[in-house]
Amino acid sequence: MPADLLKEIEEEVTLLLSDLIRIDTTNPPGNETKAAKFIAEHFRKEGLEPEVIESTKGRGSVITRLKGTGEKPNLLLLSHLDVVGASPTEWSVDPFGGVIKDGFVWGRGALDMKGMTTIEMMTMKLLKRNNVRLKGDLIMAATADEEKGGVFGANFLLQKHPEKIYAKYVLNEGGGMAIPTKEKNIYTVQTSEKGILWLKVRAKGTPGHGSKPDSADNAIMRMSRVIEKFGNHRAEVLLVPTMKRFFREIINADSNLEQLSRILDDPELSDQILDKLGKTRDDLVEEIRPRIRMTATPTIIQGGVEENVIPSECEAVFDCRMLPGQTSGQTLKEMMGLLEETDLEKLKFEKIQVQEPSESSVDTPLYRVISTVTREFEPSCGVTPIMMTGGTDSRFFRKMGSTCYGFRPLCPDLPYGELAKMMHGVDERISIQNLVFGTSLLYEIVKRFLSQ
Numbered sequence: 001m002p003a004d005l006l007k008e009i010e011e012e013v014t015l016l017l018s019d020l021i022r023i024d025t026t027n028p029p030g031n032e033t034k035a036a037k038f039i040a041e042h043f044r045k046e047g048l049e050p051e052v053i054e055s056t057k058g059r060g061s062v063i064t065r066l067k068g069t070g071e072k073p074n075l076l077l078l079s080h081l082d083v084v085g086a087s088p089t090e091w092s093v094d095p096f097g098g099v100i101k102d103g104f105v106w107g108r109g110a111l112d113m114k115g116m117t118t119i120e121m122m123t124m125k126l127l128k129r130n131n132v133r134l135k136g137d138l139i140m141a142a143t144a145d146e147e148k149g150g151v152f153g154a155n156f157l158l159q160k161h162p163e164k165i166y167a168k169y170v171l172n173e174g175g176g177m178a179i180p181t182k183e184k185n186i187y188t189v190q191t192s193e194k195g196i197l198w199l200k201v202r203a204k205g206t207p208g209h210g211s212k213p214d215s216a217d218n219a220i221m222r223m224s225r226v227i228e229k230f231g232n233h234r235a236e237v238l239l240v241p242t243m244k245r246f247f248r249e250i251i252n253a254d255s256n257l258e259q260l261s262r263i264l265d266d267p268e269l270s271d272q273i274l275d276k277l278g279k280t281r282d283d284l285v286e287e288i289r290p291r292i293r294m295t296a297t298p299t300i301i302q303g304g305v306e307e308n309v310i311p312s313e314c315e316a317v318f319d320c321r322m323l324p325g326q327t328s329g330q331t332l333k334e335m336m337g338l339l340e341e342t343d344l345e346k347l348k349f350e351k352i353q354v355q356e357p358s359e360s361s362v363d364t365p366l367y368r369v370i371s372t373v374t375r376e377f378e379p380s381c382g383v384t385p386i387m388m389t390g391g392t393d394s395r396f397f398r399k400m401g402s403t404c405y406g407f408r409p410l411c412p413d414l415p416y417g418e419l420a421k422m423m424h425g426v427d428e429r430i431s432i433q434n435l436v437f438g439t440s441l442l443y444e445i446v447k448r449f450l451s452q
């Protein structure tokens with residue numbers, strides 16, 4: 001029996017998101033306090049007791065708690081208030097106008113992630129209004145600064161006010177979008193994130209005149225060998241639990257993907273199998289490849305100042321993405337191992353930023369509730385864990401021992417590729433239908449997880 005959508009909240013949730021989009025929280029500078037206060041105001045009217053906490057002037061987050069009896073672990077509904085910039089000339093509507101048209105709410109943050117903030121707010125409000133007896137605390141936190149690393153938001157709160165924000169279970173962004181396949185939609189739950197190692201390499205040489213190449217030791221030439229080695233490196237294939245389960249779920253949903261089961265049997269065959277599948281499904285293969293191994297992408301190069309001078313220095317930055325289980329130390333060692341034939345003494349390595357990878361198990365009561373409830377709303381659908389190649393605030397919570405899932409339910413009323421492009425892109429929007437769908441699912445998931 002399909003579950004019922006909460007049609008009655010349609011207008012309320014739509015206006016709430018439109019209002020929130022109109023509060024410009026472009027980061028930098030963020031100025032999230034305005035949005036945090038807006039949410040606090042709404043919650044106070046509902047009889048809730050929100051608290052706005054600033055990490056520094058203007059960088060506010062809002063935390064609200066619905067007390068439970070303590071029979072069950074706590075659950076945190078997490079979201080971020082800041083958004084990335086938008087240049088109005090590229091958009092067909094004002095990105096900060098909160099425009100409602102053609103059945104959609106348009107604007108920066110509609111998907112990433114004020115839409116989810118709104119859905120989480122509605123869930124809190126409804127639980128309060130309906131006097132639902134909770135067995136564990138439900139916390140909602142809408143935080144500053146996610147888009148720039150979370151230092152002034154989630155990480156600050158976890159470090160300074162863990163008693164206010166920490167929960168054993170966390171629901172956040174990163175999944176929830178359905179992948180349409182031949183037979184059914186597969187809803188995604190983000191259970192894993194790759195880690196980041198931004199590695200700066202400095203190559204030294206001896207300067208000389210550009211007219212006499214042999215008279216000098218050209219740092220650009222040295223760096224080009226490093227780039228060649230790193231950029232073409234195909235690291236060992238490693239299938240983490242999230243990816244194993246992902247393969248099983250998508251094979252289940254689409255018989256044309258049966259060949260992927262050979263990757264599970266023998267990961268070393270991955271490239272061969274993906275090359276073949278890529279001829280018909282390059283969209284899917286493009287998504288799989290970076291999720292089965294560490295990658296290293298050259299992203300910045302600087303060297304030389306004058307046309308006729310052979311430079312003695314060249315710098316490059318590599319964006320390395322590690323899988324759960326891999327560390328930055330191991331990764332650096334692996335990279336340096338590729339350069340055995342290069343003069344290592346003329347190269348310097350510096351880790352300019354490290355974010356550890358993270359993964360949560362799917363073998364939990366919360367994952368089972370997400371999976372069950374989603375299937376009640378769309379009986380024929382599939383549910384799969386996914387890994388993100390980028391990071392979210394979930395990594396801070398996983399580090400503290402929380403089980404975190406990214407789940408912002410979104411049925412595919414626009415093509416998958418188009419939805420993915422809108423985040424940080426132009427004409428970002430969410431359908432009113434999806435706001436209702438998302439609220440209905442989240443409300444049911446939270447209610448069932450915390451009250452039964």
Ligand SMILES: [Zn+2]
Pocket residue numbers: 080112113146173
């Ligand atoms: Zn986001």
